[in-house]
Amino acid sequence: MSFPSTLTEAMSPTAEPKGDLWAKLSEVDRSMKVLGVFFIVCGLLWLMLGTVFALVASIKFHNVDFLGDSEFWTWGRVRSAHLNAMIYGWAFNASFAVAPWIMARLCRTRVRFTNIFLFGGIFWNIGVAIGVYGILAGHKVGVEWLEFPAYVTPIIAIAFAFIGVWVILLFRWRQTGHVYVSQWYFLAAFFWLPWLYAMAQIMIVFEPARGVVQALTNWWFAHNVLGLWLTPIAVGAAYYLIPKVLGRPIYSYYLSVIGFWALALFYNWAGVHHLIGGPVPAWVISAGTVASVMMVIPVIVVAINHHMTVVGLHREGWASPTIRFVVFGAINYTAVSLLGSAMALRSVNEITHFTHFTVGHAHHGVYSFFTMIMFGGIYYMLPRLLKREWPSAMLISVHWWTTAVGVTLMVVVLSIGGFVQGMQLNAIDPETETAAFEFMEVMRNMIPYTVMRSMTGVLITIGHVAFFINIVWMLLQRAAKGSDSKPTLLTPGA
Amino acid sequence: MEFGGYIILGAVFAGLLFLGAAAVLWWAYRDGQFSDLETGSRTIFDDEEEPEGEQTDFFPKQNPEKPDEAPRRGE
Structure with a gap:
């Protein structure tokens, strides 16, 4: 076996016959160790920081003066810092940990040139750190999901280019014939995101489009980060982890292939539903609404596959931390997507738009679905990378119960509160034919809901602290010794 | 640029992206990716290390098959 020593040689289509790089699963795990641990640790730190921002922003809803005398902690900055730390910090780092690891396992190849990925990852995190600081310092761009100041976005785009190229190279080195459905999802996600990010940056920040096109670009991008990045990453991970x-x-592998192509076709149209009621040509909104409803097809397909694979094995699944988190995420994928399709209807959107309902929906998608699946992936991945058990089953239980209960309550509270808010904002006094409620009155009526939201936030924070302790404890543990603390899961001598 | 200009530009790029997707779909079909899905769905298992039919994840030290030891199956 001779491996090409340089990158260009390795990329040449005739360089390696299939089989030369074929690796056992434990060898794949070992070759991904540094990368996996790096991204999990970075993601974890962003998760903790993002949680602090979330709590501060949430408390400000019912205690307006909280930290009000420091401009760094004003609501407009902390809220954006929370969003960006969670998405670009936590969600992307978790994706960079879980998706390429699953990809490498499915490609059955020893990974190489990991420095490219690591280099991209380091600059990605430097970029996000500068960006979050920039937001707190008041340099933010006033466009939701693209708040990072313009001076930092090129670093992020170039960092992603390194990461994306490496993942595509990894696919190129695959030693298997069949491309598993998770590989389709991951590959597509790593292709789509750079295009989305570059387009949005050019059309909003560097060469701004005028008028409503700017708003259209904004929501095309923001919804597609969810639809064409977070969704394929998490759905692809679930397609691997549940059967594994x-x-x-998988219950019906045939359906899973249809599901992937339906998502690729419909999801990128859907973002416009954020602008229902806005000054956008009606046909554009209609196209977005139709695509949002068409998303029911891939969602049902994924639901059938994820749920029918688990049916009959509930007791077994409950005994696995990974399955608990991933199945919770899969159930919520079905729920959040069907709700999302309903919210894209004009008549529903009239009530829910500009209310807490949308905020609840966002957390339903990014937390109940995406984040829970990433937690599950990390619970499966880290013992294999480090070759040791999770130190505490109790901490895993705490993490599971607080986050599952916490986020479910949060979504319920925000949905009810948001619906009430929407009804009150729209209510007309029949006698005077003017608004029945003053704006401030509606805001005050929301205080009980926002207090409850902060309480669910505290519950989730407890879960994150448990997760943090468990990971740090695991990393600090000495490598396995003796027979009763043998490393888990892996073949002897691996 | 006016709205119509963006629509034309958008259509060009969307068309390119669509053609790319169509090409990939065509490749997958020609490569036989869709010809034996039954076997394809089992490529995630591995007879040696993580075979089909066996659960591979438990809470720490709670593998019912090996209650006395921390490690699980495959060890």
Whole structure:
């Protein structure tokens, strides 16, 4: 076996016959160790920081003066810092940890040139750190999901280019014939995101489009980060983890292939539903609404596959931390997507738009669905990378119960509160034919809901602290010794 | 640029992206990716290390098959 020593040689289509790089799963895990641990640790730190921002922003809803005398902690900055730290810090780092690891396992190849990925990852995190600081310092761009100041976005785009190229190279080195459905999802996500990010930056920050096109670009981008990045990453991870942990193949693999292509076709149209009621040509909104409803097809397909694979193995699944988190995420993927399709209807959107309902929906998607699946992936991945058990089953239980209960309550509270808010904002006094409620009155009526939201936030924070302790404890543990603390899961001598 | 200009530009790029997707779909079909999905769905298992039919994840030290030891199956 001779491996090409340089990158250009390795990329040449005739360089390596299939089989030369074929690796056992434990060898793949070992070759991904540094990368996996790096991105999990970075993601974890962003998760903790993002949680602090979230709590501060949430408390400000019912205690307006909280930290009000420091401009760094005003609501407009902290809220954006929370969003960006969670998405670009936590969600992307978690994706960079879980997706390429699953990709490498499915490609059955020893990974190489990991420095490219690591280099991209380091600059990505430097970029996000500068960006979050920039937001707190008041340099932010006033466009939701693109708040990072313009001076930092090129670093982020170039960092992603390194990461994306490496993942595509990894696919190129695959030693297997069949491309598994998770690989389709990951590959597509790593292709789509750079295009989305570059387009949005050019059309909003560097060469701004005029008028409503700017708003259209904004929501095309923001919704597609969810639809064409977070969704394929998490759905792809679930398509691997559920059958893998339970030892049972996907219920209908045929459907999964249709599901992928339906998502690729419909999801990128859907973002316009954020502008229902805005000064946008009606046909553009209609196209977005139709695409949002068409998303029911891939969602049902994924739901059938994820849920039918688990049916009959509930007790077994409950015994696995990975399955608990991933199945919770899969159930919420079905729920949040169907709700999302309903919210894209004009009549529903009239009530829910500009209310807490949308905020609840966002957390339903990014937390109940995406983040929970990433937690599950990390619970499966880290023992294999480090070759040791999770130190505490109790901390895993705490993490599971607080986050599952916490986020479910949060979504319920925000949905009810948002619906009430929407009804009150729209209410007309029949006698005077003017608004029945003053704006401030509606805001005050929301205080009980926002207090409850902060309480669910505290619950989730407890879960994150448990997760943090468990990971740090695991990293600090000495490598396995003796037979009763043998490393888990892996073949002897691996 | 006016709205119509963006629409034309958008259509060009969307068309390119669509053609790319169509090409990939065509490649997958020609490569036989869709010809034996039954076997394809089992490529995630591995007879040696993580075989089909066996659960591969438990809470720490709670593998019912090996209650006395921390490690699980495959060890």
